[in-house]
Amino acid sequence: MPTFRDLLTQVKQSIREVDPEQAVREQGKAVFLDVREADEYAQGAIPGAVHIPRGYVEIQVEGRLSDKSMPVVVYCAGGTRSAFAAKSLQELGYTDVVSMAGGFNRWKDAGYNWSVPRTLDADQRNRYHRHLLLPEVAEAGQQRLLESKVLLLGAGGLGSPAALYLAAAGVGTLGIIDMDVVDSSNLQRQVLHNMDRIGERKVDSAKKTLTAMNPDVNVVTYDTRLGADNILDIIEGYDVIVDGTDNFPTRYLVNDASLLKRIPVVHGSIFRFEGQITVFKPYEGPCYRCLIPEPPPPELAPSCAEAGVLGVLPGIIGSMQAMEAIKLLLDLGDPLVGRLLAYDALEETFRTFNVRRDPHCPACGENAGPIVIAEYDELCMPHAVAPATTAVS
Numbered sequence: 001m002p003t004f005r006d007l008l009t010q011v012k013q014s015i016r017e018v019d020p021e022q023a024v025r026e027q028g029k030a031v032f033l034d035v036r037e038a039d040e041y042a043q044g045a046i047p048g049a050v051h052i053p054r055g056y057v058e059i060q061v062e063g064r065l066s067d068k069s070m071p072v073v074v075y076c077a078g079g080t081r082s083a084f085a086a087k088s089l090q091e092l093g094y095t096d097v098v099s100m101a102g103g104f105n106r107w108k109d110a111g112y113n114w115s116v117p118r119t120l121d122a123d124q125r126n127r128y129h130r131h132l133l134l135p136e137v138a139e140a141g142q143q144r145l146l147e148s149k150v151l152l153l154g155a156g157g158l159g160s161p162a163a164l165y166l167a168a169a170g171v172g173t174l175g176i177i178d179m180d181v182v183d184s185s186n187l188q189r190q191v192l193h194n195m196d197r198i199g200e201r202k203v204d205s206a207k208k209t210l211t212a213m214n215p216d217v218n219v220v221t222y223d224t225r226l227g228a229d230n231i232l233d234i235i236e237g238y239d240v241i242v243d244g245t246d247n248f249p250t251r252y253l254v255n256d257a258s259l260l261k262r263i264p265v266v267h268g269s270i271f272r273f274e275g276q277i278t279v280f281k282p283y284e285g286p287c288y289r290c291l292i293p294e295p296p297p298p299e300l301a302p303s304c305a306e307a308g309v310l311g312v313l314p315g316i317i318g319s320m321q322a323m324e325a326i327k328l329l330l331d332l333g334d335p336l337v338g339r340l341l342a343y344d345a346l347e348e349t350f351r352t353f354n355v356r357r358d359p360h361c362p363a364c365g366e367n368a369g370p371i372v373i374a375e376y377d378e379l380c381m382p383h384a385v386a387p388a389t390t391a392v393s
Contacts, residue, residue: 008080015086016098020107023073023100030071030096033061035085036104040077042119046107051117051139054081058088063135068094075100075107118143124216128170141330142170146216148329149173151238153226153254155206156180157314158244158268158321160192165322166242167210167217171329174210175238177222178202188311226250228373231257240325241265244318248295249376255280255288259364260371264337266324268317273310273345275317278336278355279324283364285337290358313345 002010018026026032032049034041041051052060054076065072072094076082079101086099100107108114120128120139124146131137148171152159155178166174180202182193190202197205203221210219222234235241235257243254243265251267258265264281267288280287320341327335340353359366 008083011083011087012099015083015090017079017083017101018073018098019101020110020112023075023098023107024112026071026073030073031065033057033065033072033074033085034104035074035076035081038119040104041117043116044104044108044114045117046075046104047113047115049075054085057085058092060135060138061089062092064138065094068092069096071096071098073098073100076103077105078103079106124170127214127216131169136332137330144330145170145326146172148240149175149238150240150242150325150329151175151177151235152242152244153250154178154244155190155192155202156186156244157189157270157309157311158318159206159242160190161315161318162242162244162268162322162325163192163206163210164213165319166325167214167219169322169326170214170216171326172216173218173220175220175222175234176203176206177224177226177234178206179223179225189309189314191315226253228253228375232261232373235261235263238263240328242321242325243267244321248292251288252295252376253373256363256371257373258282259287260373264328266321266328268321270309270314270317272308273313275313275343275345276340277317277320277324277343278340279328281328281335281337286355286357287361287364289363290361291340291355293358293361310345313343316343316345 032046034045034049034051035054035057037053045051050064052064072089074082074086074089074097079099082099082103086097089097120142125132128142131142132139150166150171152163152174155163155176159176163174163176182197182200182202182205184195184198187193187195192209193202193205201223203223207219207221210217224230226234231253241254241258241263243251245251246269254265258280259282262282264279266279268277269275279285324335327333338355340355342351342353357364362368363371
């Protein structure tokens with residue numbers, strides 16, 4: 001009966017090995033796959049390495065490394081587990097795989113760069129356990145969420161469900177801008193708030209709800225009017241903007257500022273029983289001005305205060321906005337860039353419309369002039385609760 005040493009010899013004869021000196025030359029070109037256990041990885045790793053413990057390689061690797069032609073350098077502590085992992089990758093169809101002889105120990109001894117990665121603590125592993133089971137997210141994706149910053153424009157009908165799900169998902173910083181107070185007539189859809197907080201500032205109420213839900217989340221509040229004088233300072237440093245506003249002056253203002261700062265905007269809107277959602281990713285897809293070059297007359301675009309809205313509708317659209325934001329943060333799937341998703345609650349139907357960039361768009365077109373951040377109150381003064389504020393549906 002062959003011994004383990006015999007089996008290891010056979011495996012090594014069927015794969016390619018490189019020493020750390022050769023492996024270091026692959027940095028920037030190859031993916032480094034760390035197959036050690038979580039406690040070993042937490043003590044130090046090669047920067048940028050993908051971590052999949054050896055026992056989960058066959059289960060998770062295809063979800064984490066989708067391109068089977070990419071160069072992969074597999075390493076463990078000493079070179080044994082990585083040899084078996086490399087053999088498994090070959091059998092799964094990966095065509096350019098090597099095992100690093102001597103593993104991480106020899107890498108460190110040679111003086112090559114390594115660092116202690118940020119890892120989840122026990123409470124976080126329990127809280128985000130269902131995320132960690134997803135190969136597309138796993139620990140690296142959860143860490144990315146915890147390091148991400150999302151700005152929500154409004155703590156109302158759309159902002160409420162979006163904020164709840166982003167907080168629950170572990171997005172590390174949530175900015176919320178709203179200058180309104182909690183009102184009992186809004187509670188049928190603004191689920192961040194409750195009867196005990198009527199008259200309280202919405203941003204304060206939102207912060208209480210979100211921090212009670214997830215202590216990992218830092219909630220930054222802006223109890224102010226969003227205008228040309230402060231928008232660039234407020235959105236600076238955020239990764240994604242979730243737009244829950246319901247007036248055209250603010251939407252145009254946000255569009256121009258996001259183009260200038262190159263921050264994607266997840267846009268949502270609702271009306272009675274219908275909702276829409278799209279993603280404006282600067283210079284990769286259309287912007288808001290490509291979609292709506294000029295605002296419609298006020299009588300054709302009444303606010304929810306004027307036309308009404310079924311309370312569950314913003315819950316659906318706002319939750320979808322949270323999903324699109326997470327997709328952008330984790331580079332998952334196919335975000336709604338260049339597509340407008342329309343939802344009809346009465347028919348329970350979804351329709352998707354393609355939206356193209358307008359080459360003549362005054363904001364993002366080929367010959368567009370410099371972007372000027374300005375107020376747009378004159379576009380629709382008779383419309384909405386408070387022009388150029390973040391009044392939300």
